Amino acid sequence: MKVSTMEKYILLKNKLPEWINMITPTYTIFAPVKEEDLVFFKPITKPSEMTLAYSNAIVPPKAQMFHQTETMFTFTQGKNIRVNPASLPDEKIVVFGIRPCDAKSLSIIDPVFTNDFEDPYYLTKRKNAILVGLSCNQPTVNCFCTSLNGSPASPEHLDILLTDIGDKYYVELNSEKGKQLVEKTKKLFTPATDADSKKKKDVEKKAVDAITRQMKINNVDAFVKKLDTIFDAPYWKTIAMKCLGCGACTYLCPTCHCFDIQDETTLDKGARIRVWDSCMRPEYTLHASGHNPRPERMNRVRNRVYHKYNYYPKNHQMIACVGCGRCIDNCPVNIDIIDVITKAGEVKP
Amino acid sequence: MVNEKQLRDEVKKLVSRDDVKYVIGYEQGTYGFQVTPSFAFTPEEAERFIFSPLCANNLSVYLMLEEKPPLRKGEKEDTRKVGLVVKGCDARAVVQILQEKGLKRESLVIIGVPCTGVIDPKKITVKFPHQIKPVDVREEGNHYVLTINGKNQKIPKDELLFEKCKQCEYPTPVIHDVLLGDEVKSTKKEEYKEIKTLEKKALKEKWEFWSKAFDRCIRCYACRNVCPLCYCKECIVDQLSPQWIYRSVNRSENTVWNLIRAYHLAGRCSGCGECERACPMNIPLTMLNKKIEKDIKELFQYVAGVNLEEKPLLAMFKPNDTEDTIL
């Protein structure tokens, strides 16, 4: 999929609306839209609806591939039970303005939905989506992507990356999909010069420097191994003391992918629905017998951290955290993953 | 505001007692204007305690969150007291819990803080979006003084205060074992201006307003978990049979969830506003709670969480309660 030599172009800022208008007939465009001081990825019909002065969307764009509520299939009840598969959408979508960290998160959760059994709901939408990223020039207080080998202006995991370099966008095409999208609208783009490339590098450096909060772990791989040795440390209990057990951190996490499956019915028909679920809730693991393998908040908080920093790397060779800072921003009691991980690094086995 | 040294001394004294398990208070958060709940088991840990106008959390939620794993053979229940730092609104939540017999009075030691209002973290972050280093915030008359990078900045209190604090009628904890500093008398009166304006609108407008808000809801239940009075063993949304509220996130279910949450707090909500603060989707939840608060004040002359002896609103009645719309 990936193109060996990345093609680089320039798109003038005032041409952006035109570009969006040109691709709107073929694609459903999800772009950042402001509502009540928050930014959401929402389908837009014209460029003026979107806002590009934003740090990041409150709900990660995983929600565009992995819907919070998804109908898996419907069925009829009663004597003549029939199962009708839900139709999978074939609409092509463009997620415009996705940040590099969120794009990375999709690459991280891909194996979960691909492994052994292919998940048709996620994969159809994922395959039909083109990710047009926008470099994060003004990282927020809690951004820490650089701690996890990310960069606010990395085209990796994206089809196209736009970087604001003043009055124009520096456009990097990183995949066949991205190339095709630009190909059809080529007349709006001009080749990038070396000066432009340098400008992009400067912008990226400035953004990287603006990320001041860092996880203070020297070696990521060593840290993953270290967690194996501190599983039973009392440390987790102290972290969990103040946890309320709400699902804000998990629902808003771009790499959390857990779900629940439920049946919804009327008298004669019904549907099997899947909805996001959160490992922070006791009901998540509660057996019908009343036994709960993770009975205390400590177990659940620890599981969340371990899932991201230990189990996931063991299974998929990736840390399931991109450093977007959403869980820090939205925790009502200031449980701060940067702090949690940094201090875990100091815990004696 | 409170003398922090006095607070720490008081907490140290408490945790040194044999009959006190730990004390719940506030400590400096990890960045910017964050303050975070803190648990002191030892006098050393009490050193961390602070109290500033940034201490917005209602710590009484932790009273009901305490986990009690099943006792092992021969093990005795730990009946030691829990200490708690409360502001005016937090104390009302404690009263409400005690009134409902959720806890025993003798299991608590309450350190009351006469409160002159706390800062809305959302408002202050808008003003200083890039603040990472912790900031010292002091109150001086009608202003807050922020020390950022060695420079003092004066901001009028009104610009930063929580809306709820602007109409707070009970700034001094109605229940306490120790009161730090002098009582604060309130001359304010809750007028429910916002509520009344919305009430007067047409049904269609009201539905538009609320459905737009509820559409944003992601059902993370932060509003429920942060609420000191949401302590049912099994919440109605987690119940499977009968499953009253489906887990699907759509307008119908979200509306029902938000209505039922608000209704379950009818006559119980102490107005601490934690639900709205915790909501990542900025749903104006206090506007629902305050509406019910206003109604019960008007209909039943009842105020939640101020009188320990009173019975819960919906567990009692008066023979002459309103019958206006009954056929």
Added chain:
Amino acid sequence: MMQTTQVEVKKKMKKDFEPNIIGFLCNWCSYAGADLAGTSRMQYPPNLKVIRVMCSGRINPIFVINALQQGADGVLIGGCHPGDCHYERGNYLARRRYAILRELLDYVGIDPRRVRMTWVSASEGKKFADVVKEVTDEIRELGPIQQLKRENTW
């Protein structure tokens, strides 16, 4: 419970719209009143689907909201007259809950006239028939419920 309230609303023109109304009637008074209306051959609209509860105090607000969610256009709660409750105070408690619920529904934009409460004793067959008629007419006038109803878009 769930099963009986699951009724489909047919979207018709407003004038010949027939509302679905769920009646939660208390076992000791209102239900007996409804019985009397029936045995006395009194005419009243067939729109009311009755669910018998032991006491109006049994009615959790979620019953009412859930009925509206599952397709009811209105809900009628029937209890004993104040002072007559079989359990002494159930109807008094229900009265408080009802007052708050109505206000709350109004506040979020749901017409409070869709939820009504009535006192009907076992001997008031006539009153029961009249109330059902009044409520049905009123809800017919309001039309099918637009809010709260489950979409079941699947």
Added chain:
Amino acid sequence: MKENPYQPWLATIDSICDEVGGQRAIKTFRLVFQDEKVREKFTFLPGQCVMVSLFGKGECFFAISSSPTQKGFIEVSVLKLGKVTSALHECEPGDVVGVRGPYGNHFDVSGWMGKNLVLIGGGIGQAPLRSLIKYVVDNRKQYGKLDIIYGARTSKDLCYTKDFAELKTCEDTNACLSIDVKEDGWSDFVGFVPDNLMRVNPSPKNAIAVTCGPPIMIKYVIQNLGKLGFSEDQIFTTLEMRMKCGIGKCGRCNIGNLYVCKDGPVFSYKQLQNIKGEQ
């Protein structure tokens, strides 16, 4: 794209066997796939599980309690406990359910050929072992001695009594039942399963021990197996967790980095010792 892994095939309940009555009733359901092609395609090995759905109620993860040597149907034994299992117990022959699977790993029936097997079960935990027992009995020549130790609270709580009656006639097979409390007319062992294990005293030589049952029983059985000289990689157990998807995606059934639905339910004791996680 391939088949939708979440969509079950329809199966008809062919017959229902009441194993245990009362509060904690157990029934065994014989399920026959409606589609003939599925009936042929569906192959499994002892220890594997299926997701059974009751449309409108939900899904549950059960170990298959019949043997792959029995063709044309599968059986699952269900303890009445939660929402779905209670509804399943209301079902009658002829009712239609959904089945998807088989999921998870299985007992290493080919690797264990020629070995002596010690199978220790308690209560409903006997279900996956029943599949293994039937498989071994049907391939009797390929395995060594078969010791079955099974117990329940009372004689009325014992499952598969018919099977045990048949086993009596099977060669080189030793089935030892037990109940927790003394009862009139009970001639077998009275006491807990781990104690019964010590009484039977199987030799660890060239043997594999498989245990399945309530967590507390497993704990003591493993202790006692250790006393008898069984090593960590000779002991196997099956685990259960709350499950929703059955295919390692929904996230809840993890023990450390392993998913019980995908990487389990059969684990060796050695494996369990090495993973950090809540069981």
